[in-house]
Amino acid sequence: MQEGAQVVVEVQGAMSPQQLIGTLVKAGELTDPASPRGRLLNAAARLFEQKGFSRTTVRDLAAEVGILSGSIFHHFSSKEQILCEVMKEVTIFASARMRSAVEQAASPQERLRACIQSELEAIHERAVPGFSILVMEWRSLSDKSQKEVLLLRDEYEQIWLDAINSARCPGGDATVVRRLMVGALSHTYSWFKARENGLTIPELADRAYQIFAPKS
Amino acid sequence: MQEGAQVVVEVQGAMSPQQLIGTLVKAGELTDPASPRGRLLNAAARLFEQKGFSRTTVRDLAAEVGILSGSIFHHFSSKEQILCEVMKEVTIFASARMRSAVEQAASPQERLRACIQSELEAIHERAVPGFSILVMEWRSLSDKSQKEVLLLRDEYEQIWLDAINSARCPGGDATVVRRLMVGALSHTYSWFKARENGLTIPELADRAYQIFAPKS
């Protein structure tokens, strides 16, 4: 099933976020967003991103999906577990999305460009919201949960490191460059609003690429 | 390029953080860090940075300076006001620090380099902790407080925009570049530890400079 999923992902690089989610759901890697659990995770992602983890109450969450707060604990054992699951699903989705984007890129430069745009899309798309949570709410996670997420996260980061290395970006070793980049990109959540800034996501990706790309 | 950086560091040594604070205190722009209010603000900056605003209780804060929780409200009218005051003082200090660093830089490139290093020092120095709070806890501030801080913040950002513009950085208009930079630099708080990464702040500033500086 894992393999099946990867095959599908590879073949359909031009899939819409909705299609990609559908594929990953069928592969058992993501929770069905139509299920109670899935609706809860989506609502959580949205609220944690908007208001922050600790300013979001389980009552807010329950209200958002139209149940009572007590019922949440039939699906998750704690509020923190919800955060953890959100982060895992977001990571899985972002990984799949980025892998498919990178695979379609021809040159190292294009690969880097694809990574940047893919991450920005993950941050700002409505499809599976919550990417900025990975950065902003990292400290809200227990050590145990952090480890769980890091396991999935490593895979995602490896794609980045490869892209940065092969594109020969300035700024020294790829780890440091990537860390500066993750800060820059995730912070866009706080200020970039597609409608207001007169800037589209691809345009924003261009700007970031101009900065981080190798000097020609 | 490394040399340019080192020059800045030496020159800037003209006034230590402690001295600068002393000057600002005498000018009535900062609270005396030895006063009860000042000790509270410093402790708040430290704790808000370490644990986050909402995970820090007023009891934590009180314990940190050796008083009882009720006594805090002699000096501040609410927990949120403490955050606001911390942000204002941090901004004032960071502005003064950066202005003096920029003034001693000879070229546009050196000015940009000075800005980067100055902000990194603000983030990681112990002198006036709390710079990363400005980014990380922005949403914990009420609209009213945000406006108060923004008034001071504008001044600080203007120095940056001037530096970015005159250095002719890539990435389009200076506002967007600065926003990407803010994210990149403030996020270093989460991962950069001078002792562990085998990287000093000037070295880290160099890396960032290599990325954001104009392509030669």
Add this chain to the structure above:
Amino acid sequence: MQEGAQVVVEVQGAMSPQQLIGTLVKAGELTDPASPRGRLLNAAARLFEQKGFSRTTVRDLAAEVGILSGSIFHHFSSKEQILCEVMKEVTIFASARMRSAVEQAASPQERLRACIQSELEAIHERAVPGFSILVMEWRSLSDKSQKEVLLLRDEYEQIWLDAINSARCPGGDATVVRRLMVGALSHTYSWFKARENGLTIPELADRAYQIFAPKS
């Protein structure tokens, strides 16, 4: 004159306080006193009357009905809302009670007499305690809550004004007379104890009637 009073008492006996409450509960106008919310409201009425609103803590209230203080906020959003709800329910109950008493009175004089006795019973009966709160704790209510209660209160006061007008009481316009009466009657809560004063409520109502009734 004593006889007139006794007739009213006998006739009014047609419905006991308990029965009237039952009817109002079924009609959805009062909270069921057996429900958690109803038990809380009754306890609040008792305590606010005995100790005053601000000297009654939500912990007192919770202890009185055998729950913990936090649980109160499942039923009410604030302590002040409890006061508001108590006042509304007391007003509704007192209105219904007085209306039925007045309807059974034959003459204008008997109607006034019935009003006086009905209000005294509302003040001193155990059935729905809390009438004196309406006067004594009025200032503890926010402006918004005051308006809510006044809406219900107007109806109650209209019955009084009609009775005063048709009985041709001395003392000028009915509004002023009623206000003097409200003060006189509600203050009895502070000094009248049926067992101690050697005076029953109907007897006390007689005394008040002798004072406020038209001079023959």
Add this chain to the structure above:
Amino acid sequence: MQEGAQVVVEVQGAMSPQQLIGTLVKAGELTDPASPRGRLLNAAARLFEQKGFSRTTVRDLAAEVGILSGSIFHHFSSKEQILCEVMKEVTIFASARMRSAVEQAASPQERLRACIQSELEAIHERAVPGFSILVMEWRSLSDKSQKEVLLLRDEYEQIWLDAINSARCPGGDATVVRRLMVGALSHTYSWFKARENGLTIPELADRAYQIFAPKS
């Protein structure tokens, strides 16, 4: 000195409130309203009347007279003692005022009329505010303080009982009549505003007199 005071009071029946206060201050029966203690008592009377005892903080009180809250305790040992002293001074002032008013009345009816007007003036005059506190905040007083005030109060009430008895008011024994009256009159504080109701204090006294006076 006690005698001297009484002589003065007798002789100058037409004294203004200010003059009467001056006399009582000289006789050592009231605190000089210009002294810090006196200003505190006046402010307390005003605030307790406006907002209620428990809703008035010692900080409010201090702010009202322009000192800091800690300084209050150089003049009074507790907040409750302030209330007690206010009540005592108000009682002394109201007694002196009513005694002089009653002495100038020719008939029993006029004496009753004088009592009513005198009490209304005590309630609504600005000179020594706080009469309504005697009724409204009685429960805020400790048992010990209640006894102290009652000692002075008895004298005041005796004047009333004599007036009621000699005027042959309806409503049974004078104690009950007086109690109904004190409720009616003190409650006027809550609704009577000289400027708004189109009713002066003497006119209001007339209305009350028409109600409580003997039926002709």
Add this chain to the structure above:
DNA sequence: GATGAATGAGCTTTCATTCAT
């Protein structure tokens, strides 16, 4: 006498979590 800092008990309220129905 006043100040300002601190106390400490107690307040109302919040909230993740539990559990009988």
Add this chain to the structure above:
DNA sequence: CATGAATGAAAGCTCATTCAT
């Protein structure tokens, strides 16, 4: 599975009172 009532710990905050200066 969902409900709704309750829990209980802990939160932010209030306030009368104390006391060294």
